[in-house]
Amino acid sequence: QKEVEQDPGPLSVPEGAIVSLNCTYSNSAFQYFMWYRQYSRKGPELLMYTYSSGNKEDGRFTAQVDKSSKYISLFIRDSQPSDSATYLCAMIAYSGAGSYQLTFGKGTKLSVIP
Amino acid sequence: NAGVTQTPKFRVLKTGQSMTLLCAQDMNHEYMYWYRQDPGMGLRLIHYSVGEGTTAKGEVPDGYNVSRLKKQNFLLGLESAAPSQTSVYFCASSYGLAETSSYNEQFFGPGTRLTVL
Numbered sequence: 001q002k003e004v005e006q007d008p009g010p011l012s013v014p015e016g017a018i019v020s021l022n023c024t025y026s027n028s029a030f031q032y033f034m035w036y037r038q039y040s041r042k043g044p045e046l047l048m049y050t051y052s053s054g055n056k057e058d059g060r061f062t063a064q065v066d067k068s069s070k071y072i073s074l075f076i077r078d079s080q081p082s083d084s085a086t087y088l089c090a091m092i093a094y095s096g097a098g099s100y101q102l103t104f105g106k107g108t109k110l111s112v113i114p
Numbered sequence: 115n116a117g118v119t120q121t122p123k124f125r126v127l128k129t130g131q132s133m134t135l136l137c138a139q140d141m142n143h144e145y146m147y148w149y150r151q152d153p154g155m156g157l158r159l160i161h162y163s164v165g166e167g168t169t170a171k172g173e174v175p176d177g178y179n180v181s182r183l184k185k186q187n188f189l190l191g192l193e194s195a196a197p198s199q200t201s202v203y204f205c206a207s208s209y210g211l212a213e214t215s216s217y218n219e220q221f222f223g224p225g226t227r228l229t230v231l
Contacts, residue, residue, distance in 0.1 A: 008154065032218055043118075043204050043222030044157070088157065092211060092218055100211035102218075106156030 003027050006089055006105030015114050019076040023089035023105045026070065030103075032092040033065050035074045038107065039085045047087075048074070079112045086110070115140050118223035120205050126229045127195045135190040135226050137205030145208045146188040147172075147220065148180060150201040157204070163188055164210075195230045202227050 006023045013019055021035075032051045036044035048063040050056045056063045062075040072091075076083055089105040118139045127133055137146065147162040159172030163182040177199060179191045188207075192199060203226045209217035 006156075032215075034218065041225070043206075043224050044220075045222065046219045049216070049218065102159075102211060102220075104157040106154070 004089065004091060004103050004105045007108055008106055010109040010111060012111045012113060013079055015079060015081060015112055017079050017112075019079050019083070019110060019112075021074040021076075021087050021089075021108050021110070023072050023091075024070055025072075025091055025103075027091075027093055027103075028067075028070065029093035029095070030070075030091040031094065033063070033072050034090040034092075035061075035063060036088040036090060036104075037085045038088060044088055081112045081114050084111045117141065118205055118207055118221050120203075120223040120226050122226060123224065124227045126231065127192075128231050129196060131195050132191070132193050133195065133228075134192075135203055135205075135228075137188045137190070137207075137223060138186055139188075139205075139207040139221070140186065141207060141221065142185070143207035143209055143221070144185070145210050146182065147206045147208075148178070148188065148190045149204045149206065150174065150199075151204060151225075152201050160190065160203075195228075197230045200228060200230045 004025050034049040035047045037047045038044040053065050053067045060077045064073040086107040086109045088107040093101045095101040121136045148160040149157045158174045161180040166185040169180045181189045205223040206220040208220045
């Protein structure tokens with residue numbers, strides 16, 4: 001079982017829809033959670049981060065973490081064609097002796113159709 | 115600020131040839147990383163560095179070497195390229211990694227598309 005699982009999609013939605021992107025993880029040591037957005041032929045860029053269970057909002061984006069279920073989500077409200085990209089989740093765990101482990105999901109490709 | 119830059123942007127090699135990919139950052143970050151991204155495989159960490167003069171292996175280090183002689187630069191070398199190394203290579207940098215800190219944000223370069231024939 002991979003430490004981080006993310007459905008690769010592709011996911012296609014009409015403009016204005018609410019989008020839900022998800023990752024599950026198996027390592028309970030993951031404490032810090034991030035979502036990156038990657039446009040085609042570009043490098044990933046950080047969208048949101050959180051380190052506690054619950055919701056965090058930033059404009060049309062909401063990051064949700066449920067540590068008890070080992071499940072994180074990214075919600076996009078009023079989706080726009082400009083949101084079409086690949087979304088990667090990433091997680092950090094303390095791996096001992098002052099070092100940390102960063103693990104990325106494989107990414108979900110999202111297309112928002114006008 | 116240029117952020118993270120990578121050279122070259124594209125390269126085609128023949129099997130057995132060698133090359134070096136250069137990554138530079140101007141954000142005074144301590145940590146630097148090299149990833150490869152392949153369809154269906156996501157981002158996989160090749161090597162990383164937690165400071166000038168240090169390097170460490172990531173998930174897929176075989177066939178690659180790295181050097182961090184200057185804080186702002188991180189070089190990735192392929193000594194004898196193989197078709198399996200055809201990929202998009204991303205460099206990233208961050209202040210560090212911590213359990214609860216905005217230092218964790220990694221800034222990525224634009225990528226290098228490498229084809230090995």
